[in-house]
Amino acid sequence: MDILYLLIPLSVFAMFGVLGIFAWALHAGQFDDLEREGARALFDPEQGSIGTSTEKLPPCH
Amino acid sequence: MSPSFVAARPAEVLEADRGPRWAADAHDARLASATLRLSGLHCAGCAASVEAALRSDAAVRDVSVSHASQSARVRFDSQRTNLNALLQVVRSAGYGAALDEADAARELRRSESRLALWRAFVAAFCGMQVMMLALPGYVAEAGDIAPDLTRLLDWGAWLLTVPVLLFSAAPFFSGAWRSLQVRRIGMDVPVALGISVAFIASSGAALNPAGPFGHEVYFDSLTMFISFLLIGRWIEMRMRHWAAEALEAATGVMPQTALRLGADGLSEAVPIDQLRVSDILRIAVGEAFPADGVVIEGRSHVDESLLSGESKPVPKLPGMSVIGGSINLGAPVMMRVERCGADTRYEAIVGLMRDAATQRPASARWADRWAGPFLWTVLLLAGLGALVWSFIDPQRAVWVAVSVLVVTCPCALSLATPSALLAAAQALARRGVLLRRIDALEPLAAMQRLFLDKTGTLTTQRPRLARIERLPVCADLTEPELLRLAASLGAWSHHPLSMALCEAAPPDRRAQAWRDVREQAGAGVEAIDVLGQRWRLGNARWVLGAAGVVALLRVGDSADVDSANVDSANVDSANVDSANVDSANVDSADVDSADVDSADVFSGESPRASAAQGVRVSLGREGAVLAHFIFDETLADGVAQALAALRADGIALTLLSGDAPARVQRLARRLEIDATQAIGGATPERKLLEIEAAQARGESVGMIGDGVNDAPVLARADVSLAMGEGALLARASADAVIVSNRLADVVQARAMAKRTLRVIAQNIAWAATYNAVCVPLALFGLLPPWAAGLGMAASSLLVVGNSLRLQHALPSPRTSGTSA
Numbered sequence: 025m026d027i028l029y030l031l032i033p034l035s036v037f038a039m040f041g042v043l044g045i046f047a048w049a050l051h052a053g054q055f056d057d058l059e060r061e062g063a064r065a066l067f068d069p070e071q072g073s074i075g076t077s078t079e080k081l082p083p084c085h
Numbered sequence: 086m087s088p089s090f091v092a093a094r095p096a097e098v099l100e101a102d103r104g105p106r107w108a109a110d111a112h113d114a115r116l117a118s119a120t121l122r123l124s125g126l127h128c129a130g131c132a133a134s135v136e137a138a139l140r141s142d143a144a145v146r147d148v149s150v151s152h153a154s155q156s157a158r159v160r161f162d163s164q165r166t167n168l169n170a171l172l173q174v175v176r177s178a179g180y181g182a183a184l185d186e187a188d189a190a191r192e193l194r195r196s197e198s199r200l201a202l203w204r205a206f207v208a209a210f211c212g213m214q215v216m217m218l219a220l221p222g223y224v225a226e227a228g229d230i231a232p233d234l235t236r237l238l239d240w241g242a243w244l245l246t247v248p249v250l251l252f253s254a255a256p257f258f259s260g261a262w263r264s265l266q267v268r269r270i271g272m273d274v275p276v277a278l279g280i281s282v283a284f285i286a287s288s289g290a291a292l293n294p295a296g297p298f299g300h301e302v303y304f305d306s307l308t309m310f311i312s313f314l315l316i317g318r319w320i321e322m323r324m325r326h327w328a329a330e331a332l333e334a335a336t337g338v339m340p341q342t343a344l345r346l347g348a349d350g351l352s353e354a355v356p357i358d359q360l361r362v363s364d365i366l367r368i369a370v371g372e373a374f375p376a377d378g379v380v381i382e383g384r385s386h387v388d389e390s391l392l393s394g395e396s397k398p399v400p401k402l403p404g405m406s407v408i409g410g411s412i413n414l415g416a417p418v419m420m421r422v423e424r425c426g427a428d429t430r431y432e433a434i435v436g437l438m439r440d441a442a443t444q445r446p447a448s449a450r451w452a453d454r455w456a457g458p459f460l461w462t463v464l465l466l467a468g469l470g471a472l473v474w475s476f477i478d479p480q481r482a483v484w485v486a487v488s489v490l491v492v493t494c495p496c497a498l499s500l501a502t503p504s505a506l507l508a509a510a511q512a513l514a515r516r517g518v519l520l521r522r523i524d525a526l527e528p529l530a531a532m533q534r535l536f537l538d539k540t541g542t543l544t545t546q547r548p549r550l551a552r553i554e555r556l557p558v559c560a561d562l563t564e565p566e567l568l569r570l571a572a573s574l575g576a577w578s579h580h581p582l583s584m585a586l587c588e589a590a591p592p593d594r595r596a597q598a599w600r601d602v603r604e605q606a607g608a609g610v611e612a613i614d615v616l617g618q619r620w621r622l623g624n625a626r627w628v629l630g631a632a633g634v635v636a637l638l639r640v641g642d643s644a645d646v647d648s649a650n651v652d653s654a655n656v657d658s659a660n661v662d663s664a665n666v667d668s669a670n671v672d673s674a675d676v677d678s679a680d681v682d683s684a685d686v687f688s689g690e691s692p693r694a695s696a697a698q699g700v701r702v703s704l705g706r707e708g709a710v711l712a713h714f715i716f717d718e719t720l721a722d723g724v725a726q727a728l729a730a731l732r733a734d735g736i737a738l739t740l741l742s743g744d745a746p747a748r749v750q751r752l753a754r755r756l757e758i759d760a761t762q763a764i765g766g767a768t769p770e771r772k773l774l775e776i777e778a779a780q781a782r783g784e785s786v787g788m789i790g791d792g793v794n795d796a797p798v799l800a801r802a803d804v805s806l807a808m809g810e811g812a813l814l815a816r817a818s819a820d821a822v823i824v825s826n827r828l829a830d831v832v833q834a835r836a837m838a839k840r841t842l843r844v845i846a847q848n849i850a851w852a853a854t855y856n857a858v859c860v861p862l863a864l865f866g867l868l869p870p871w872a873a874g875l876g877m878a879a880s881s882l883l884v885v886g887n888s889l890r891l892q893h894a895l896p897s898p899r900t901s902g903t904s905a
Contacts, residue, residue, distance in 0.1 A: 025231070025234065028234055028237070029233075029234075029237065032218065032234075032237050032238060032241045033237075033241065035214060035217070035218070035241070036214075036241050036244050036245060039210065039211060039214045039245055042210060043206075043207060043210065043211075043248075046203075046206055046210070047203065050199055050202060050203055050206075051199070053149060055199070055202055056151060056195060056198075056199075057132075057151040067133055
């Protein structure tokens with residue numbers, strides 16, 4: 025069980041690491057527009073928008 | 086279209102504190118950042134399209150488009166491109182774009198939201214880790230874990246709790262400090278007290294397990310309940326922001342740029358936030374006035390539906406004042422700016438709306454009143470418990486006090502009512518009813534009598550062609566041909582009556598060739614056809630004057646005659662003093678202090694006549710009237726059903742309108758409203774009297790009207806609503822704006838209001854029960870702090886969840902085509 029003497033402080037530092045990553049994500053604006061992030065899975069990476077055609081998309085109505 | 090405002094006067098732009106913000110980057114390029122307001126984003130994919138379009142411009146360094154707030158933040162090299170070019174890029178991608186004015190408020194909301202989320206995250210994740218470290222303590226038998234390891238676990242938990250306490254819980258401490266400074270107990274005081282006592286006691290236990298604080302540490306319950314409190318606050322803030330954004334989006338789009346005439350006579354396009362008082366602006370036809378001011382050149386008529394709710398155009402002559410946001414219909418004018426930016430009426434209204442979004446509802450203020458005694462009781466009980474237990478079992482004294490402080494849920498008094506009201510406001514906003522004053526929900530539920538305005542509320546703004554009267558003198562043209570001619574001539578005008586003609590014209594009308602088209606404010610539109618004949622469409626008197634008859638009106642010193650032509654053929658020589666001059670009775674002798682109402686002159690009807698017949702427009706050729714077109718006001722869709730639903734709900738209805746009594750009675754008969762409850766010809770004073778009389782009878786009164794026109798009347802009613810067609814800005818004094826223009830939504834709003842009151846009652850009942858049960862449990866030492874924390878968090882979540890139920894309480898609208 026001696027390994028715990030290492031693991032417990034390590035977990036504390038890991039925690040601070042997690043907080044740092046979240047801080048970066050937050051200030052990079054990843055949490056500002058949660059609806060759009062949810063729909064991002066549907067985006068075509070080339071177009072940057074929904075659809076498979078390579079033509080310019082008409083405005084959605 | 087216009088020279089780039091960037092290049093025009095760079096010095097002025099830099100010294101002004103408005104407009105895009107500037108910064109120099111490492112390569113000494115001037116980077117400007119601006120926020121654009123977008124329109125036409127119907128899905129998240131559209132946001133990505135706009136982003137791609139903007140990124141394709143080489144001068145753009147950074148772009149981020151938010152679908153939720155329909156805005157785009159752009160950073161671009163200002164020396165290689167400018168804002169107008171970027172707006173064009175977005176427009177050519179198929180979306181609308183304009184400079185965003187609500188930038189500052191949105192920025193504030195964003196940073197507020199980020200900070201709240203950051204705090205909640207720190208508390209939650211640290212709390213989770215602390216729980217991991219606390220788990221061995223719960224699971225192990227006594228003596229299973231070496232004391233060294235126990236100490237390590239405790240200190241690890243302590244280290245992770247410190248950021249939570251110092252950073253995440255900071256709002257509670259500052260809130261508690263603030264309320265103590267004003268010598269009142271706020272919600273934050275017991276929370277702050279409980280947190281600090283728990284932390285100090287746990288730290289003491291970690292430091293010295295054999296000491297007065299015992300050996301139990303409760304960092305896990307501490308962080309847990311801080312994180313739950315913060316999550317609850319973040320949810321509440323998100324709802325508040327959502328409401329604010331909905332209100333901002335609803336205030337419509339003011340023109341974003343204006344054509345300013347410089348001293349050298351050249352015009353340049355400037356963003357309206359760079360306008361100054363006494364700038365001279367040129368306003369084209371169809372454009373909106375960007376600021377309050379005075380017309381200095383040009384004669385036109387403007388659509389002031391923003392203020393009056395009536396789309397009848399108001400003629401403007403040099404010297405008359407115009408309001409920012411109204412639309413120029415007749416001819417290009419030049420105006421001088423008198424009030425711009427924050428001083429305009431537009432901004433005042435927007436400011437009002439923003440205040441409404443942040444105010445505390447009355448029920449919350451009630452809750453605050455009760456909070457004081459409640460919290461004092463809690464503090465007293467905690468102290469008493471500690472005292473009693475210090476005799477019985479000193480080691481548990483502190484923990485009993487902490488449990489009592491922690492278990493009492495401030496949620497009832499702080500979170501329950503506002504979260505329910507906000508969820509209801511959000512649901513209603515999605516449905517199309519914007520609550521300016523959130524606590525209007527309560528009087529809405531209690532309303533017993535509803536006063537209805539007529540125009541714009543029950544009837545649509547646009548008149549409808551009812552029939553065509555062809556005069557015998559017109560033998561060569563049939564009625565469809567007359568309609569076609571009138572529609573093609575009326576297409577040159579923005580007047581609502583001519584637009585109604587265009588709507589009524591058969592769809593297969595051939596384009597009639599007109600030349601020399603001229604529109605005369607207050608009279609009509611005239612043109613010359615291919616045969617060289619002069620046609621006129623408009624006021625009957627004016628149409629008669631097409632043959633070249635000149636008006637012989639001698640005007641007294643103090644007359645106020647508008648620009649209509651008065652036909653001398655119907656003129657005799659009596660004296661008219663201080664009367665409303667009816668076009669049928671106009672005299673050519675001295676006219677003193679007479680006001681000619683332009684709208685009636687255009688339509689050629691006196692108020693009396695139009696009450697009987699409806700509004701009339703005439704078509705004439707070379708001075709001979711060929712036909713009259715009679716218009717009728719149409720009842721808005723769904724009005725009858727909505728009124729029936731309101732009646733079924735137990736609300737008494739009264740029609741209260743300034744329009745002619747005969748018309749009002751006719752409408753009342755159509756809508757099955759009792760004739761005694763249909764009051765026409767009511768001045769604002771009369772309306773006020775009616776409302777006061779109803780209130781004196783003990784009735785709770787609501788009023789639906791058109792906003793600014795009836796401002797004192799609306800303010801007097803217990804709850805006031807305004808329909809939102811067109812200009813929402815005008816609805817400044819109503820408690821709620823029905824953006825969807827469906828009267829049926831009033832019924833929905835009322836149902837929602839009743840549900841909300843029920844939910845609030847449920848929340849408060851739950852909180853009272855919970856406190857009544859748990860505080861004695863804690864006092865008797867049966868509730869360890871971790872259970873107290875759990876109970877309090879669960880109670881908060883239950884209340885918020887109950888309130889969130891309201892978001893889905895409304896059925897979706899069944900009518901298609903209207904945005905919710």
